[in-house]
Amino acid sequence: xxxxxxxxxxxxxxxxxxxxxxxxxxxxxxxxxxxxxxxxxxxxxxxxxxxxxxxxxxxxxxxxxxxxxxxxxxxxxxxxxxxxxxxxxxxxxxxxxxxxxxxxxxxxxxxxxxxxxxxxxxxxxxxxxxxxxxxxxxxxxxxxxxxxxxxxxxxxxxxxxxxxxxxxxxxxxxxxxxxxxxxxxxxxxxxxxxxxxxxxxxxxxxxxxxxxxxxxxxxxxxxxxxxxxxxxxxxxxxxxxxxxxxxxxxxxxxxxxxxxxxxxxxxxxxxxxxxxxxxxxxxxxxxxxxxxxxxxxxxxxxxxxxxxxxxxxxxxxxxxxxxxxxxxxxxxxxxxxxxxxxxxxxxxxxxxxxxxxxxxxxxxxxxxxxxxxxxxxxxxxxxxxxxxxxxxxxxxxxxxxxxxxxxxxxxxxxxxxx
Amino acid sequence: xxxxxxxxxxxxxxxxxxxxxxxxxxxxxxxxxxxxxxxxxxxxxxxxxxxxxxxxxxxxxxxxxxxxxxxxxxxxxxxxxxxxxxxxxxxxxxxxxxxxxxxxxxxxxxxxxxxxxxxxxxxxxxxxxxxxxxxxxxxxxxxxxxxxxxxxxxxxxxxxxxxxxxxxxxxxxxxxxxxxxxxxxxxxxxxxxxxxxxxxxxxxxxxxxxxxxxxxxxxxxxxxxxxxxxxxxxxxxxxxxxxxxxxxxxxxxxxxxxxxxxxxxxxxxxxxxxxxxxxxxxxxxxxxxxxxxxxxxxxxxxxxxxxxxxxxxxxxxxxxxxxxxxxxxxxxxxxxxxxxxxxxxxxxxxxxxxxxxxxxxxxxxxxxxxxxxxxxxxxxxxxxxxxxxxxx
Numbered sequence: 001x002x003x004x005x006x007x008x009x010x011x012x013x014x015x016x017x018x019x020x021x022x023x024x025x026x027x028x029x030x031x032x033x034x035x036x037x038x039x040x041x042x043x044x045x046x047x048x049x050x051x052x053x054x055x056x057x058x059x060x061x062x063x064x065x066x067x068x069x070x071x072x073x074x075x076x077x078x079x080x081x082x083x084x085x086x087x088x089x090x091x092x093x094x095x096x097x098x099x100x101x102x103x104x105x106x107x108x109x110x111x112x113x114x115x116x117x118x119x120x121x122x123x124x125x126x127x128x129x130x131x132x133x134x135x136x137x138x139x140x141x142x143x144x145x146x147x148x149x150x151x152x153x154x155x156x157x158x159x160x161x162x163x164x165x166x167x168x169x170x171x172x173x174x175x176x177x178x179x180x181x182x183x184x185x186x187x188x189x190x191x192x193x194x195x196x197x198x199x200x201x202x203x204x205x206x207x208x209x210x211x212x213x214x215x216x217x218x219x220x221x222x223x224x225x226x227x228x229x230x231x232x233x234x235x236x237x238x239x240x241x242x243x244x245x246x247x248x249x250x251x252x253x254x255x256x257x258x259x260x261x262x263x264x265x266x267x268x269x270x271x272x273x274x275x276x277x278x279x280x281x282x283x284x285x286x287x288x289x290x291x292x293x294x295x296x297x298x299x300x301x302x303x304x305x306x307x308x309x310x311x312x313x314x315x316x317x318x319x320x321x322x323x324x325x326x327x328x329x330x331x332x333x334x335x336x337x338x339x340x341x342x343x344x345x346x347x348x349x350x351x352x353x354x355x356x357x358x359x360x361x362x363x364x365x366x367x368x369x370x371x372x373x374x375x376x377x378x379x380x381x382x383x384x385x386x387x388x389x390x391x392x393x394x395x396x397x398x399x400x401x402x403x404x405x406x407x408x409x410x411x412x413x414x415x416x417x418x
Numbered sequence: 419x420x421x422x423x424x425x426x427x428x429x430x431x432x433x434x435x436x437x438x439x440x441x442x443x444x445x446x447x448x449x450x451x452x453x454x455x456x457x458x459x460x461x462x463x464x465x466x467x468x469x470x471x472x473x474x475x476x477x478x479x480x481x482x483x484x485x486x487x488x489x490x491x492x493x494x495x496x497x498x499x500x501x502x503x504x505x506x507x508x509x510x511x512x513x514x515x516x517x518x519x520x521x522x523x524x525x526x527x528x529x530x531x532x533x534x535x536x537x538x539x540x541x542x543x544x545x546x547x548x549x550x551x552x553x554x555x556x557x558x559x560x561x562x563x564x565x566x567x568x569x570x571x572x573x574x575x576x577x578x579x580x581x582x583x584x585x586x587x588x589x590x591x592x593x594x595x596x597x598x599x600x601x602x603x604x605x606x607x608x609x610x611x612x613x614x615x616x617x618x619x620x621x622x623x624x625x626x627x628x629x630x631x632x633x634x635x636x637x638x639x640x641x642x643x644x645x646x647x648x649x650x651x652x653x654x655x656x657x658x659x660x661x662x663x664x665x666x667x668x669x670x671x672x673x674x675x676x677x678x679x680x681x682x683x684x685x686x687x688x689x690x691x692x693x694x695x696x697x698x699x700x701x702x703x704x705x706x707x708x709x710x711x712x713x714x715x716x717x718x719x720x721x722x723x724x725x726x727x728x729x730x731x732x733x734x735x736x737x738x739x740x741x742x743x744x745x746x747x748x749x750x751x752x753x754x755x756x757x758x759x760x761x762x763x764x765x766x767x768x769x770x771x772x773x774x775x776x777x778x779x780x781x782x783x784x785x786x787x788x789x790x791x792x793x794x795x796x797x798x799x800x801x802x803x804x805x806x807x808x809x810x
Contacts (some may be wrong), residue, residue: 081531088530095532244438248445258788260748263780270776274459275452305487355548362754369551376558386559393547393555400546 008067016064017075017293023061027054027093035101055093062089121381133384134391137375141368141391144211150203150403154214175272184225192218207285208364213395216367219289220354226293227353228346236330237415238305249301261356269363288360296353303345305336342415347407351400368392432509454779463774471773472497480759482675493769500764501786507681507760508747514686515746516739519693526698537694545691547639550752552688554682557756567666576655582667584585584674585656596647596733597640604639608632611765689746691750693739700735733805740798744791761786 008016031037031054042050048055062083070076083090113128124130134141143151163219164187168179195218198204210218237249256264268291269284277280311334319329339346358369366374372388375381460467474493479489484502487495494773525537544552562581565571570580578585591597606629615626643649656671704727712726754767761783770779 081529084529088528088533091530092532095536160720234499242434242438248441255788259784260751260762260787262751262754262762263766263784263787266762267780267784270770271780274456274776277455278459351546355546358548358550359752367554369548371556373554375556385554387561389551389555389559395550396548396551397543397546397735401542404546 008064010067013067013072016067016323018228020061020064023057025061027057027061030054030057031097033349036104049073054097055090058093059086059089062093081394120386129387129390130384131387133375133381133387135369137381137388140212140375142213144197144215144366146214147203147209147211148210150197150205153194153197153202155319156215156246157194158214161187161191163300176342188225193204197363207283210285211366215360215365216354217356219285219292219357219367220350222289223292223296223353224356227296227300227349228287230293230297232304232335234297234301235304238301239308240332253298255302256295257302261359262362264295265359265362267291272313275278284363285364288363288365292353292356292360296349296356299349299352300346303342303349304338306338306345307342308334310341311338343407343411343414347404347410350407351403354403355396368395421562460777465774467777469774469778471778474773476769476772478772480764481757482678482759493773496769497761497782500759500761503764504747504750504753504760504762505757507678507685507753507758510678510682511535511685511689511746511750514682514744515689515693515742517743518686518690519739522690523694523697523701526694527701533551540703542693549684549688549749550755552684553680553752553756556683557676561680563674567668570658570668576653578656578658578668581676582673583676584679585668585671586674587653587655588670588672590652590654591649593643593647593649597643597649599644600639600647604635605805607635607639611635622690670731672756675758680756681753681758683748685746688749689742692742692745696735696738696742697731699738700733701715703734704730729805736798736805737802740795740802744794747790747794748787 008020017321027097032039034054040050042053044050045053050058066079066083066089067075068078068079085091107359109128111128113126115124115126115128115130115132117123118132119136121130121133123132132354139151143154146154164179164183168176168183169178193199194202195210196207200379206274218338234249234253238253240246240249265288268287272287273280273282286311315333315337316329319333357367360367360374361370369389369392376385456467473492475490476493476496477489478496480487480496480499482503483499484506485499486493487499495578517581522537525533526541528534528537564579564581567580567582570578570585572578576587586793611626611631612628615628618624618626642648644651654670656668656673658666659669660666708726708730711720718727751762754763757763766779766783770776773779
């Protein structure tokens with residue numbers, strides 16, 4: 001029997017595959033023993049070689065089982081997806097070994113060795129994460145410094161919001177319009193009034209006490225609702241034929257896009273009061289909202305302009321030939337099509353907005369990330385930075401990932417191409 | 419003259435004129451209103467508008483500076499220190515974000531299931547976490563977990579990593595300018611060689627190995643400078659010294675402060691996700707027929723990549739990637755959150771607190787960022803134009 005070791009072939013399939021699998025198994029065995037049992041079977045080899053034995057053995061094994069069109073479906077699939085060349089085999093082994101090495105350690109830190117029970121830092125005895133910290137501070141992470149007894153107001157307003165949004169999916173199309181108008185123009189005022197209080201026997205709660213995740217949502221929601229129409233008008237302004245309007249739109253957009261948000265927030269905090277009559281006090285949260293809204297509106301304007309530009313000229317001409325005026329043409333013909341074209345861009349701007357909200361800490365408003373920052377400096381909870389940031393990161397990740405997934409679905413749903 | 423026609427003309431003109439006049443009037447009124455208020459407010463506080471304060475002594479220290487600076491220097495110099503720090507962290511971030519982004523973008527298209535999945539998850543994870551949280555994570559959680567000075571992580575006895583920062587050898591040059599001149603001369607020569615090679619290829623169909631020649635020139639010139647010009651290079655390795663019973667520091671060498679490390683890490687890892695998506699879109703944007711056509715006229719794999727795929731892919735990749743570079747530069751202002759002395763922290767933070775000149779300082783800061791953004795976009799527009807399809 002003539003076996004060519006350099007080029008495994010189909011004739012000796014069984015022998016090649018069994019030798020290959022043997023090599024791979026030995027490699028994995030060596031690696032697992034090294035990682036979990038602290039045993040080094042290859043200690044007699046030089047240190048550099050011994051370290052890489054699992055990879056070398058695995059590579060040899062994968063080389064033996066790399067047989068094209070073997071006839072075995074499983075083997076062909078493995079070869080095509082993980083083992084198409086020596087380089088790919090090396091990469092696969094590298095990824096697998098890295099995963100085996102780090103996933104258990106991560107899981108241990110996250111779950112198996114983590115502390116869940118207790119109320120103080122001293123209850124965290126095992127080596128993993130101290131989720132007690134998150135548990136104790138959860139109320140603050142969600143509501144900020146909002147008084148405990150009044151937190152039902154935040155809950156209620158968010159509950160109403162969810163019910164309204166949910167209802168918007170189910171009500172007949174006829175009423176959808178009114179519901180949307182209510183949601184966009186009336187509800188924000190009601191919700192804000194409910195949370196800030198001052199009337200109807202509700203205790204007034206100053207915006208300095210707002211915070212945590214609820215503030216993240218409040219800021220994002222308001223900026224999101226407001227920046228969209230402003231951005232739309234800026235985009236139309238930038239494409240206008242009237243030079244004064246065009247150039248002021250360009251100037252406005254480029255000014256905001258050229259500077260970082262943090263300087264805009266600084267501006268709203270220290271420079272803006274100088275521009276108002278002495279003694280006028282505008283609430284911090286409102287100043288921040290205006291700053292973020294104008295900032296994101298400039299980005300929104302550029303996204304929408306992209307859609308306006310991508311629309312074929314024929315659409316404009318057709319609308320004009322029907323005798324439509326400027327506004328009618330844009331609101332009935334151009335914008336509905338243009339906005340559909342740029343859904344991914346709009347979604348990205350919204351995502352950027354949500355991810356930018358933590359920056360309001362520069363004016364002293366503490367949303368989720370800011371509260372974590374505050375909590376970790378508490379003398380009783382020093383050294384909890386990792387848990388805090390991992391928790392905040394997870395929350396933000398879930399929100400942003402859900403948003404990006406939703407936008408992808410929306411894009412597919414609204415696509416008129418068949 | 420027909421009166422009716424005249425009237426029509428006028429009304430049509432008015433239709434265009436009225437909104438414009440209103441817009442301009444509105445803007446002018448807002449500016450006047452703001453100016454009057456600002457004058458009143460500054461009058462009340464006894465300060466007058468002006469940039470004279472820039473030459474005053476700043477009297478505050480900055481923890482990390484690329485140029486010679488201490489409290490006795492002026493505010494203008496402090497501004498320069500901040501600006502250089504911003505540029506430094508942006509440049510480092512852009513460099514690593516590009517490498518990481520291109521690697522991950524290509525990995526996402528790999529045939530290898532594991533690699534493409536790993537790259538996809540990297541993008542999904544790091545893109546959806548706010549940058550500021552990532553910076554906080556690296557600075558307050560990850561880098562704080564490093565060992566103390568006394569048991570630093572040792573990289574082959576030349577470089578040390580601990581909770582105070584990363585200590586690397588300092589390069590000590592003599593005749594440094596000659597070395598730079600030799601590099602410049604090498605680049606000029608390479609420029610002419612590639613021009614000559616292009617001419618040879620276009621006119622006589624001769625291939626000249628430009629890449630290897632360039633590499634040789636790039637090595638030979640500085641080497642000659644070392645050999646003949648008297649340029650020398652030595653390393654000053656940081657050494658552990660004991661200041662008192664319990665206080666150890668590394669002296670000599672260069673200290674890369676943890677603020678810089680965490681900022682550069684977070685910026686490049688975050689921006690890399692966006693660059694990866696651009697790279698992926700660019701490579702997918704080159705149609706398969708192009709590669710097949712190139713292969714059918716007998717080009718090698720390397721030639722296909724270099725002459726057919728890359729020029730077309732780059733045309734798609736570069737504009738959005740420019741935007742990402744701009745974003746990274748602007749995002750570097752988040753440095754203020756972890757006290758890396760960039761322009762926002764030094765100038766819009768400390769200097770503003772000390773002088774109270776909000777309007778001047780915020781406008782200078784914003785103008786700086788504006789001009790940084792505009793200069794990058796002007797450069798990239800030029801590059802774009804150069805790469806654009808030249809239709810005949």
